Amino acid sequence: MDTRAAELASKLAEEHALALFEYGYLAARLGDAELRDELASLARAVREPIYGHGVFIRGLIEFSSFCTNDCLYCGLRASNAACERYRLEPEQILACTEQGYSLGFRTFVLQSGEDPQYSDERLCAIVSAIKGAHPDCAVTLSVGERTRESYRLLREAGVDRYLLRHETADPAHYARLHPASMSWDRRMRCLYDLRDLGYAVGCGFMVGSPYQTPAALARDLAFIQEFRPEMCGIGPFVPHHATPFADRPSGTLEQTLGLLSIIRLIHPFVLLPATTALATIDPCGRELGMEAGANVAMPNLSPAGVRTRYALYDGKACTGDEAAECRRDLDRSLESFGYRVVIDRGDPRGVTRGQA
Numbered sequence: 001m002d003t004r005a006a007e008l009a010s011k012l013a014e015e016h017a018l019a020l021f022e023y024g025y026l027a028a029r030l031g032d033a034e035l036r037d038e039l040a041s042l043a044r045a046v047r048e049p050i051y052g053h054g055v056f057i058r059g060l061i062e063f064s065s066f067c068t069n070d071c072l073y074c075g076l077r078a079s080n081a082a083c084e085r086y087r088l089e090p091e092q093i094l095a096c097t098e099q100g101y102s103l104g105f106r107t108f109v110l111q112s113g114e115d116p117q118y119s120d121e122r123l124c125a126i127v128s129a130i131k132g133a134h135p136d137c138a139v140t141l142s143v144g145e146r147t148r149e150s151y152r153l154l155r156e157a158g159v160d161r162y163l164l165r166h167e168t169a170d171p172a173h174y175a176r177l178h179p180a181s182m183s184w185d186r187r188m189r190c191l192y193d194l195r196d197l198g199y200a201v202g203c204g205f206m207v208g209s210p211y212q213t214p215a216a217l218a219r220d221l222a223f224i225q226e227f228r229p230e231m232c233g234i235g236p237f238v239p240h241h242a243t244p245f246a247d248r249p250s251g252t253l254e255q256t257l258g259l260l261s262i263i264r265l266i267h268p269f270v271l272l273p274a275t276t277a278l279a280t281i282d283p284c285g286r287e288l289g290m291e292a293g294a295n296v297a298m299p300n301l302s303p304a305g306v307r308t309r310y311a312l313y314d315g316k317a318c319t320g321d322e323a324a325e326c327r328r329d330l331d332r333s334l335e336s337f338g339y340r341v342v343i344d345r346g347d348p349r350g351v352t353r354g355q356a
């Protein structure tokens with residue numbers, strides 16, 4: 001490991017902030033195993049007094065695969081005519097939460113493509129029903145860009161948290177990953193609206209997406225430092241055969257782990273999942289993610305029959321430790337690395353800027 005990289009790693013661990021060019025320097029060196037080990041051990045050290053070895057779990061319910069967007073990387077893009085679409089009825093969604101509750105889940109993440117069929121009214125009714133049945137649970141929505149008024153109504157209906165990955169903090173890079181109809185400014189505005197309305201907000205990005213450079217990653221890291229999201233979801237880009245990026249290589253395990261550690265060091269309190277995409281590219285991805293500084297796992301609670309149809313990318317893991325009904329398997333794999341699942345809503349600890 002070069003001395004400059006070592007110096008930046010310890011500066012980040014002490015000050016939780018770096019300059020843009022310093023993030024770029026680190027991002028360009030994540031191929032160095034010694035640097036990654038150093039970042040991971042610093043990340044575990046800052047996480048320890050806050051979260052210990054506890055892992056929060058969230059049950060992920062993918063309730064609609066319809067999407068009006070046409071993101072170039074995503075298998076659910078509107079122009080993928082071969083994608084088999086499905087929608088879950090409100091009763092099916094509620095049945096998933098019932099099953100999840102008995103498995104110990106106290107947070108439900110409702111995720112879908114941008115599907116206009118789920119009006120504010122329909123979504124609010126679903127959320128109220130879940131909160132009515134389980135007032136001790138948190139509900140997280142991840143249904144893309146909506147108007148501020150829509151976010152306000154959903155918050156009023158009881159939604160606690162919202163996940164909306166920014167995908168890239170570099171507007172020029174954003175334009176290469178999305179059709180012209182999508183706007184980086186609008187995406188950012190949504191994140192600030194959500195923050196303003198009192199949600200715990202999650203942003204995030206793909207690692208190794210086409211055209212991503214260390215400079216673009218540096219912007220992602222600087223954005224996380226500035227925005228201080230309550231949650232941050234990152235995972236490797238994985239190609240989907242029916243998209244324009246079918247022939248692009250996946251993001252790597254190593255780069256993803258290095259970035260997880262850096263994000264933990266920037267924001268010690270952040271809720272950081274070891275994502276399904278990470279578990280998809282490596283059988284130990286989940287556990288290695290925890291060792292790099294992650295503290296959240298989001299197993300799939302969708303009905304088994306629809307899981308393979310929510311195909312964001314090829315080979316998406318949805319069995320074994322990724323399946324909510326296999327909680328015991330997940331517990332066992334995490335325990336083998338010294339972690340234990342916490343039965344709790346798993347709210348962010350500490351005062352983040354959003355709550356201050």
Ligand code: 5AD
Pocket residue numbers: 073074075165167205206235236237238239240277312313
């Ligand atoms: N590889 C990895 N992640 C992907 N996503 C969409 N397509 C892919 C892909 N091919 C991620 C995006 C999106 C989230 C729901 O899934 O970051 O925000």
